Amino acid sequence: MVRVADNAVSDPGSSPILRVRGVRKAFDGREVLKGIDLDVMPGEAMVIMGGSGSGKSTLLRLMIGSLHADSGSIELFGQNICGLNDDAMNKVRLKFGILFQSGALFNSMTVAENVALPLQEHTRLSQEVIDIQVKIKLEQVQLREAADLYPAQISGGMKKRAGLARALTLDPKLLFCDEPSAGLDPVTSAQIDRLLLDLTKKIGIATVVVTHEMDSAFTIADRMAMLDKGRMLAVEPKAWFDRVRGVPDADSAQLSEDERLIRQFLRGSAEGPLSERQSESDWEQDILGVRPGVPGMPSIEPSRIVPRTEGESVLQRLRRILRA
Ligand SMILES: Nc1ncnc2c1ncn2[C@@H]1O[C@H](COP(=O)(O)OP(=O)(O)OP(=O)(O)O)[C@@H](O)[C@H]1O
Ligand SMILES: [Mg+2]
Structure with missing residues (x-):
């Protein structure tokens, strides 16, 4: 087993499209990201995994500039976005582009109008x-036939596809994708994963995908x-995670503590270091997704529910949603 020595990629020839260094973030004095390093190379698919409350959504929100880091740097396309x-x-x-959990479509607009919006606003x-x-x-x-339908008239899978079309409108x-297959049946979810993979590879787009779903993660990822708990345990090629997942019980004692955590997470096993830890102080958060001191805290912030304020145009609302 190869130990994780460095989260940076080894190819010195190309520079990362996204570069995260030493990022820390605390809420109400509680640190939820504890010095994160991550590189995403042009064209690669990076899947971010982790248990509930581990900090995935917070990291995503920092990377899209809707939250500010307390320290560290986040470079997008070579530009540090911290402090912009x-x-x-x-x-x-x-x-x-950003593909939100539910597609984040505007219900009062047709599918085609939703997809046209970024072009109308920015070109x-x-x-x-x-x-x-x-x-x-x-x-x-594969949604041309639904061009004139409204979001309420199409299925969850079609909404995701429409959201994907809109996220790709400006090329x-x-x-960035937040749980691309959440809330879909297994077949539709596999189709969305496949579409995401085909499209992004064909056009050469790098993707950063946050997901809980193991099948989805292993379909989409080049690296994971x-x-x-706010710490990056490993950033490695998919094959490395596959090997950790496949280590038999008899050999698992040879793994490091971090590798055993990863193995249990990937296998979804009831027994292992995660469960041992859950009997300790933070069992509530790990098992139930309940965040101590933050009653009813939603785990992800679907921007769709941002209410419309009086006198606000659709475009103003969209800007506000992207910033939320
Ligand atoms: N705006 C906020 N105010 C206070 N605490 C927050 C806020 N956002 C996130 N947290 C806390 O940060 C920690 C990480 O939350 P985050 O939503 O990033 O986790 P996650 O890995 O996305 O979890 P899930 O898989 O449940 O979506 C949690 O303990 C959460 O309570
Ligand atoms: Mg989340």
């Missing part, structure tokens, strides 16, 4: 050109990152 003002951050946001293209672009994007996610080089 809203205007500068909005410019960086044009270069990456000077004519309506004819926008219409063609939208058709191409919808074709790529980003980097796509495992978070535990």
